[in-house]
Amino acid sequence: MSIDTKARYAESHEYAKIEGDLVVVGISDHAQAELGDIVFVELPRLGKELAKGQTFGTVESVKAASDLYMPLSGRVEAVNAALQGDPALVNKEPFLGGWMLKVKPVDLGELDALMDAKAYAASVGEA
Amino acid sequence: MPFIPNSDADRESMLAIVGKPDIASLFADIPAAKRFPALKLPLGISEMEVLDEIEAMSTRNTGARDASWFLGAGAYNHFIPSVVPAIASRGEFLTAYTPYQPEVSQGTLQVIFEYQSMAAALLGVAVVNASHYDVATALAEAILMACKLDEGRRKVLLPKDLNPEYEAVVRTYLSSFDVVIEKYTGAPEKAIVDTSTSCLVAGYPTFSGEIYGLSAAAKAVHDAGALLVVQTDPLLCAILESPGAQGADIVVAEGQCLGNSMNFGGPYLGMMGATEKLMRKMPGRIVGEAHDHEGRKGYVLTLTAREQHIRREKAVSNICSNQGLSMLQTCVYLSALGASGLKTVARLCWDKAHYAASLIEKIPGYSVKPSTFFKEFLVSTPLPAELIFEKLGKKHIVPGLPLSRCFPDRPGELLICITEMNGKAQIDDLVDSLKEAAK
Numbered sequence: 023m024s025i026d027t028k029a030r031y032a033e034s035h036e037y038a039k040i041e042g043d044l045v046v047v048g049i050s051d052h053a054q055a056e057l058g059d060i061v062f063v064e065l066p067r068l069g070k071e072l073a074k075g076q077t078f079g080t081v082e083s084v085k086a087a088s089d090l091y092m093p094l095s096g097r098v099e100a101v102n103a104a105l106q107g108d109p110a111l112v113n114k115e116p117f118l119g120g121w122m123l124k125v126k127p128v129d130l131g132e133l134d135a136l137m138d139a140k141a142y143a144a145s146v147g148e149a
Numbered sequence: 150m151p152f153i154p155n156s157d158a159d160r161e162s163m164l165a166i167v168g169k170p171d172i173a174s175l176f177a178d179i180p181a182a183k184r185f186p187a188l189k190l191p192l193g194i195s196e197m198e199v200l201d202e203i204e205a206m207s208t209r210n211t212g213a214r215d216a217s218w219f220l221g222a223g224a225y226n227h228f229i230p231s232v233v234p235a236i237a238s239r240g241e242f243l244t245a246y247t248p249y250q251p252e253v254s255q256g257t258l259q260v261i262f263e264y265q266s267m268a269a270a271l272l273g274v275a276v277v278n279a280s281h282y283d284v285a286t287a288l289a290e291a292i293l294m295a296c297k298l299d300e301g302r303r304k305v306l307l308p309k310d311l312n313p314e315y316e317a318v319v320r321t322y323l324s325s326f327d328v329v330i331e332k333y334t335g336a337p338e339k340a341i342v343d344t345s346t347s348c349l350v351a352g353y354p355t356f357s358g359e360i361y362g363l364s365a366a367a368k369a370v371h372d373a374g375a376l377l378v379v380q381t382d383p384l385l386c387a388i389l390e391s392p393g394a395q396g397a398d399i400v401v402a403e404g405q406c407l408g409n410s411m412n413f414g415g416p417y418l419g420m421m422g423a424t425e426k427l428m429r430k431m432p433g434r435i436v437g438e439a440h441d442h443e444g445r446k447g448y449v450l451t452l453t454a455r456e457q458h459i460r461r462e463k464a465v466s467n468i469c470s471n472q473g474l475s476m477l478q479t480c481v482y483l484s485a486l487g488a489s490g491l492k493t494v495a496r497l498c499w500d501k502a503h504y505a506a507s508l509i510e511k512i513p514g515y516s517v518k519p520s521t522f523f524k525e526f527l528v529s530t531p532l533p534a535e536l537i538f539e540k541l542g543k544k545h546i547v548p549g550l551p552l553s554r555c556f557p558d559r560p561g562e563l564l565i566c567i568t569e570m571n572g573k574a575q576i577d578d579l580v581d582s583l584k585e586a587a588k
Contacts, residue, residue, distance in 0.1 A: 062429060062454075082429070087454035089463070 023148055024051045026117040030093070030133050031142035037117070038093040038125075038133055044100075045133075047093060047123040049081065051116050052146045057083040060112045065101040065122060072096065074132055078123065081112065094132040096125035211547065213411065217575045221525045221566025222356075222550040223284075223312050224414060225406040227384075227494070228570055229482070233408045236481045237474065251436075251450045258448035261436040261471070264480040271386050271483075271491075272400040273393025274422030278433030279471035281419025284403035285315040288350070288380050289322035290432045291399040291421060294465050295348035295376045296328055298430055302347040302375065305330050306340045310355035313555045315380065337366035337377075346375040348399075353381040353392050357527035357564065359519040360389070367396025376427075383407055383420060385523045387488070387495040399423045399431075408482025409475050418475035429455055432466030497569040498524035501576060505567050508580040514587050518562075525566040527552070531587045534563040540586045546579055 029039040035053035039046045054060065062082040072078050074095045080087050102121050105111060112120035127133075137145060155163075160172070169175055176184060194202075213226040220226075236242075241256055251258055261279045268277040281287040292305055305323070307316060309332045323330065328347070333340035337351035338361075349370045354360045363379060370377045376399060379392035383402040386392070392400045404418030405411070423431050429452060437451030457464035486494065502524045506517045514531025530537055534551035541548045549565035567576065 064429070082454045085454075085459075087460055 023055065023146075024117070025139045025143050025148070027139040029117065030136035030138055031145075032091065032093040032136055033145070034091045036091060036093045038136060039117075040130070040133075041124070043126065044124045045094060045096065045127050045130075046121050047078075047125055048116055048121045049090065049112065050142070050146075052148070054113050054116050054120070057081065057086065057088065059084050060109045063105040063109045063112060063122065065105070066098050068098055068101065070098045072098065072125075081109075090122070092125075093136055094125065094130075095128040097128075098123055099126050100124035211545075213570070215545065217546040217571070217579060219549045219565050219567060219571065219579060220547045221568075222564055223314060223403065224411045225403075225524075225566065225568060226411060226570050227406050227568050229408055229410065229478075230485050232485050233478050233481045237478045242474075242477055252447075255448055257473070258436045258450070260477055260480050261434075262438055262448050263484070264476050265436060267480070267483045268383070268402075268404075268420050269422055271383055271391065272381070272402060272420065272422045273386070273391025273395075274397075274400050275393075275425035276428040276431065276435065277420065277422035278431055278435050280404070280473075280476045281401075281421055281433060281468065282472055283405075283415060283417035283419045284380060284401055285312075285318035285419070286322070287401040287419030287421045288315055288378070289319045290419075290466050290468065291378045291401050292319060292328075292348060292350065293322060293326070294399065294423075294427070294430055294432060295378060296323075296326065297465055298376070298427075299347065299374075302345055303328055304343075304346045306342065306346060306349045307332050308337065308350060308352055308355060309334050310357050310359065311350070311352055311380075312356045336361045337363065338369055340366070340369075342370050342373040342375055344373060346370075346373055348376040348378045350378045350380065351397075353379050354385065354519070354523055354525070357519055358522040358525045360385075360521040360523060363392055363395035363397060371396070382523060384491070384495045384498065387491040388499065389523075393422065393424070398427060404475065404479045408478040416472060416475050418472050418479055428452065430465055431455065432464075432468050434469070434471055494569055495523075498567065501569065501571055501573075502526065502567040504573075505565070505571075505576045505580065508576075509565070509583060512580065512584045512587065515583060524568055525564060528563045528565055530561050530563050530583075533560045535560065537563060537583065537586050541579075541582050544578075544582055546582055548579060548583065 026037065026039065029037040031037050031050060035050045037048055037050050060081055060083050063079065065079045072092045072095065074092050076092050077089045078092050079090045081090055101123055104119065114120065164171065218226050265277040269275065281290060305328055307330055337349060340349055342349055349366060351363060351366055353363060367377045377397045378399045379397040381392050381400060381402045383404060384406050400422050402420040404420045409418060421433065434450055435452050436448055439447050439449050441447050453459060455465060457467050457469060506526055509515050509528055510517050516529045518527040518529060535553055537548055538551050549563045552562035552564055553560045
């Protein structure tokens with residue numbers, strides 16, 4: 023399992039990673055492995071304001087559909103359109119081509135409440 | 150010995166756990182006098198006598214075969230070719246259910262897949278589900294689907310000219326949701342759609358029979374970011390542009406008219422389809438065609454992650470079955486008639502209805518209300534429609550639905566339905582009788 027050391031992680035397995043003025047959101051490698059083959063990703067419309075902990079979409083694998091939760095509050099500035107045609111990108115490269123949202127954060131301080139890579143690895147038993 | 154698997158010892162131990170001395174003490178809450186009331190039933194009678202009694206009761210019904218039948222209003226008298234019951238009653242199909250282990254029932258899944266495919270072509274949509282109980286529940290589910298798509302939009306626009314039974318079901322389904330129902334009059338493009346609107350519902354045709362084009366409404370609705378839900382007659386879709394082709398997002402239809410008897414009002418067939426964009430939000434089961442590892446064709450339940458056994462409380466609907474037998478009848482009916490046969494049936498209905506309407510229009514005091522209609526049309530009558538119903542009933546003519554049965558404040562309106570089952574002589578007789586009744 024790979025872990026992006028630059029990202030911070032929610033208990034519900036979403037990651038948040040600062041990229042310039044924005045924060046990139048996706049799900050961890052551990053999460054995609056647990057879900058199995060992902061067949062569909064539903065993402066919010068641009069401009070939507072979402073609070074930390076709110077549902078921003080769903081990820082559907084062949085056997086389950088799971089909600090995706092915001093690891094921080096912010097406005098949706100970009101969604102990964104490539105996932106509509108190729109949702110398996112989330113399986114192949116969750117931290118790169120499999121990103122989901124780019125968010126304009128309300129308060130970057132919210133990231134401090136998330137786990138760092140080491141704590142997250144420990145939480146999923148990979149330490 | 151009654152087939153009750155609990156032994157005396159089982160009962161003893163269960164009673165000990167709940168702390169009761171015997172079974173009778175479990176019923177202590179029911180007053181003693183009410184426990185075994187004298188039922189005063191007559192003595193038993195023989196099977197022959199029972200059949201006589203039941204048959205005597207059933208002959209008091211007037212069925213569509215016992216009269217000249219011009220009643221529709223949701224239940225339609227169409228011809229059912231013998232091949233439909235012959236195939237639908239085969240032992241292999243003897244289940245009214247989507248099977249619990251669906252993939253072992255390849256025949257059933259294939260029927261559903263073929264039904265879905267034909268229905269999608271007819272309604273002009275990308276995807277059709279395995280069916281709902283009837284069009285009223287399908288309509289309610291379609292509205293819920295639209296509302297759940299965007300929780301910020303809470304307004305549902307219903308046409309005033311909607312079958313009141315469908316509206317009652319919609320209101321029941323929506324009663325526990327935070328949704329506001331508003332009604333509009335006339336053509337659907339005249340309804341006021343705004344950013345709080347979840348969906349606009351349109352009848353194609355409406356309850357009184359009017360056919361409005363849907364494209365203008367579709368554009369207005371989409372410009373406001375809402376959805377267009379259309380309730381249609383699938384037979385009409387065989388000869389006019391389908392609701393899907395005119396831009397409807399969700400289409401529901403009553404499939405009873407396609408190979409199902411009127412069945413005293415049910416079971417019916419709720420058809421529902423949607424655009425590809427909405428397919429993951431659609432309720433109900435969907436069968437897909439797939440291939441196994443050797444490349445052989447097979448059928449599977451697909452997109453199941455939408456459904457309640459996986460999505461739990463977040464599922465769009467709790468429907469987890471379908472109207473299997475009615476759907477099968479419709480599948481066989483559509484296959485037997487084919488596209489051209491279905492067009493012929495629809496054309497016959499259209500032509501006969503317009504022939505009847507042109508004659509009724511000429512009777513002093515009567516006027517046909519809808520300007521464009523298919524097989525059913527509302528007529529203004531010179532005397533209470535209920536009185537016409539009574540007068541013609543004596544001549545074994547059921548002339549239609551007196552609208553006062555749904556709307557007491559509308560006594561002078563009769564909803565007349567003509568199908569391919571009504572011959573010219575029957576229609577002429579109806580016209581003469583309407584004329585006579587007004588004298």
